[in-house]
Amino acid sequence: MTALLNNIVEVRENIQKWKSDKKTIAIVPTMGALHLGHISLIKKAKEIADKVVVSVFVNPIQFGPNEDYDKYPRTIEHDKSVCEENGVDIVFAPAPKEMYGENTVLSNTDLTFVCPPYNIVDCLCGKTRPSHFDGVATVVLKLFNIIQPDYACFGQKDAQQLFVIKKMVKDLNLNIQIIPCPIVREQDGLALSSRNTYLSSEERKNALTISMALKEIKKLYSNGINDTKILFDTAVSVLDKNLEIDYIEFRDFSTFKKAEKAEKNTLVAIAAKSGNTRLIDNEIL
Ligand code: PAF
Numbered sequence: 001m002t003a004l005l006n007n008i009v010e011v012r013e014n015i016q017k018w019k020s021d022k023k024t025i026a027i028v029p030t031m032g033a034l035h036l037g038h039i040s041l042i043k044k045a046k047e048i049a050d051k052v053v054v055s056v057f058v059n060p061i062q063f064g065p066n067e068d069y070d071k072y073p074r075t076i077e078h079d080k081s082v083c084e085e086n087g088v089d090i091v092f093a094p095a096p097k098e099m100y101g102e103n104t105v106l107s108n109t110d111l112t113f114v115c116p117p118y119n120i121v122d123c124l125c126g127k128t129r130p131s132h133f134d135g136v137a138t139v140v141l142k143l144f145n146i147i148q149p150d151y152a153c154f155g156q157k158d159a160q161q162l163f164v165i166k167k168m169v170k171d172l173n174l175n176i177q178i179i180p181c182p183i184v185r186e187q188d189g190l191a192l193s194s195r196n197t198y199l200s201s202e203e204r205k206n207a208l209t210i211s212m213a214l215k216e217i218k219k220l221y222s223n224g225i226n227d228t229k230i231l232f233d234t235a236v237s238v239l240d241k242n243l244e245i246d247y248i249e250f251r252d253f254s255t256f257k258k259a260e261k262a263e264k265n266t267l268v269a270i271a272a273k274s275g276n277t278r279l280i281d282n283e284i285l
Pocket residue numbers: 029030031057059062136139140158161
């Protein structure tokens with residue numbers, strides 16, 4: 001039986017009981033609108049821990065003023081039944097007030113924020129979404145403090161987010177193991193995302209060229225081409241002309257520094273807008 005809780009005190013009572021019974025706990029942090037990508041995280045969490053908590057919280061502080069906070073899909077009934085079907089113990093779905101109190105200005109004038117290092121967030125998604133990762137790191141640390149998990153499962157699709165969280169855990173000495181989980185794709189290759197529901201069929205068709213570009217880069221790399229300029233140009237030639245490319249980046253996935261050449265553990269990340277929908281995808285070589 002999955003409990004749907006929206007109150008921190010109630011969640012903590014359960015956590016305390018589990019801790020005194022020596023149960024291990026895994027958290028799957030989400031913003032809801034659960035799809036097969038999230039289910040793969042839940043399955044992983046079930047595999048490694050005795051108890052699983054899925055948080056469902058559309059976090060206002062990680063959205064910029066002109067982003068899709070209001071429009072972001074909220075499907076708690078669906079999310080609850082997905083969690084029920086997959087044996088989740090608790091769905092933690094707090095209201096913004098529960099997480100941020102009476103503060104009406106959700107910025108660092110009123111709230112304590114976690115600010116990940118500039119070198120990691122001043123690039124890729126952080127460039128066009130300033131303060132996005134401050135919002136992500138802050139809410140994730142709050143969730144970690146509330147749930148006190150042994151493990152936390154994150155999808156590799158949000159590669160920069162994964163890097164930011166791993167860095168926070170290391171730098172702040174959190175005793176939590178971060179479990180990266182592979183990207184889940186539709187049969188034709190489109191990476192699963194809650195934002196895919198925004199796409200018209202034409203936009204979806206164009207968006208598909210993002211995963212095609214990544215696949216092509218992977219193919220060239222396995223044929224021995226490691227010049228990032230050639231790989232970049234290849235991606236541009238595969239990406240549909242109607243997409244608005246935000247970035248095509250090559251980063252060393254252990255340091256997040258720009259990769260001069262593509263090699264093992266290079267993150268190839270693409271962000272592009274199809275219509276009004278901003279999509280991200282990546283491959284780690
Ligand atoms: O990846 C997401 O869905 C969100 O950024 C997260 C990690 C749940 C924080 O709000």
